[in-house]
Amino acid sequence: MNFPSLPLLCAGLLGATLLLPACSEPEKAPAAAAAAVDPAVVRAGDNLGNIVRTGPVGIAELSDTLRVAGQVDFDEQRITRIGATVTGRVTELQATLGQQVSVGQTLAVLNSTELGAAQLAWMKARAQAQLNERNVERAQQLFAADVIGSAELQRRESELAISRAEQRAAADQLRVLGVSPKALDKLSGTGAINSMSPVVATMAGTVVERRVTQGQVVQPSEVMFSVADLSRVWVVAEVPEQQAALVRPGQNVLVDIPALAQRLTAKLIFISDTVNPVTRTVTVRSELDNADRRLKPAMLATVLIEARPTPRLVVPGSAVVREDNKDYVFIETAPSEYRLTEVRLGAAIGSVRPVTGGVAEGTRIVTEGAFHLNNERKRKELE
DSSP states (O other), rough: OOOHHHHHHHHHHHHHHHHHHHHHHHHHHHHHHHOOOOOOEEEOOOGGGGTOOEEEEEEEEEOOEEEEEEEEOOGGGGEEEEEOSEEEEEEOOOOOOOOOTTTTTEEEEEEOHHHHHHHHHHHHHHHHHHHHHHHHHHHHHHTTTTSOOOHHHHHHHHHHHHHHHHHHHHHHHHHHTTTHHHHEEEEEHHHOOEEEEEEESSEEEEEEEEEOOTTTTOOTTTOOEEEEOOOOOEEEEEEEEGGGGOOOOOOEEEEEEEEEEEEEEEEEEEEOOOOOOOOEEEEEEEEOOOOOOOOTTTTEEEEEEOOOOOOEEEEEEEGGGETTTTEEEEEETTTTTEEEEHHHHHOOOOOOOEESSSSSOOOEEEEOOHEEEEEHHHHHHHH
């Protein structure tokens, strides 16, 4: 049997020894990869030391801004709807749509047989009362002369009381039909029946509605004209019932009028005590000065209402990093070491963002320099 020489044996052993580390390298590679640095963690080098600032997540009093749809409307305390006091036919129209009118100005004239009949009834009652007054005077003289008894005098006095009551009732009816005391005195003096009834403005303002035409027969229940004082108007909006508790009377609001490209400041003067069962909203109302008449009723508006302040968990807007339609902040995990963490945030209110999840109160986060820190993280991730 031939044995290898000593030099060949030593060379073989040396080769086997050198192969052992090489065979073990692939087994150590996965372990090294597992021990690689987390890509969400970044350390701030010297170049970021003066840029990155940290601070705790805190609580702040925030007021949400509610945006609700609304429209310009008449001030219901500055509008009047005018109708006829009698049934009659329109014989004359003196007011036109958009016209400025004053108190007592004639808007239309009616011819009313009802008015004429009421005047005739008053004149009859008046004449009967005058006759009964003379009868009572004669009866008093005859009773004093012992010509008639007291029963006859009392009968005539009773007739006088009845006729006077009928006269007062007829006069009241004329006043209901729109006859002024001055016109009644004229009727009493001349005895001339006038069946023409004027329809007059009861307040100063603008004629914003006219519902009659020449020759039309109108009833007292019908609206003929609407007159409004447009120097002040309302802005009416509907707040969803879920947000109604956030508003209160006296709050300042901003009113955007798209038609005028203008934003005005107003104040809430009314909040409804009931919820509309159809729209599930609460009506709110504000008031605006309109001396220049630029605001027109029915104009669309957007009302911005600053809700009542409530304590909320917040982070500065400068701390937020936006990636892949998600919000992130850097949480401090060690000195100069930070982890990119996803958070859930609300819409920005001023310079802060309300937190709805992902981070707790008191957690230290990067408040300034988050953008540069994220760029450093991406650079190292590419390396």
